[in-house]
Amino acid sequence: MIEFNGVSKSYNGKTNAVDGLNLKINDGEIFGFIGHNGAGKTTTIKMLTGILRQDKGYIGLDNIDINENPIGAKKQFGYVPDNPDMFLRLKGIEYLNFMADMYDVDGDLRKERIKSLCERFEMTDALSDKIQSYSHGMRQKIVIIGVLVHSPSVWIMDEPMTGLDPKSSYTLKQMMREHADAGKTVFFSTHVLEVAEKLCDRVAIINKGKIIFCGTLDAMREHFKSDESLEKMFLEMTEHE
16 A cells, blocks of 8 residues: 655755645555656655655555655565666676565575566576666566566556567556556556556546546546546646646
């Protein structure tokens, strides 16, 4: 479970990038976070993961305050950032072992998980190569595998499908559904509204730092008295705001 209560963040004391955010993401659901560039999505995710500190409000993961107990909170989640260009001089397998070390995943279990995840994402043959030699899509996949190697209960993903080929994107969506169906939490941002429409149990739309809608797509259609696509409803809602 993820909870935001009255969370705000501004830069240099100017207009709030996130303004009075209230959200609760339940166990067992895929939750989509949608908004234009600059709407506040990445700032929200960076506060949730402890990269940024909010100016005010409460952020909790499985009832653990991210600021009061950052190590405890960070053990609960895996985070896929919006840029996979990291640790480029490491080989793929070195990076995955580094991530397993960070989360105290023992030898036999890590081998099993690395093998299973690499097979699902078709990365086994690339593990002995340096990450700097990978394509953007391969870098995205190795980051996702590294995030999942400790089997976190909460998945936090910032534009996770960016750069993935269709098969890998389909695999990730399958895994997100499996994770939520096992009673765990998936929170992700996306610009691809068709993905959100097909995959999410609920969505929130953020615009200029404020949540302007949170709920199911059926609730959104009921609100608009419309059978339009999420894309059209999103554009109408944000243009109106």
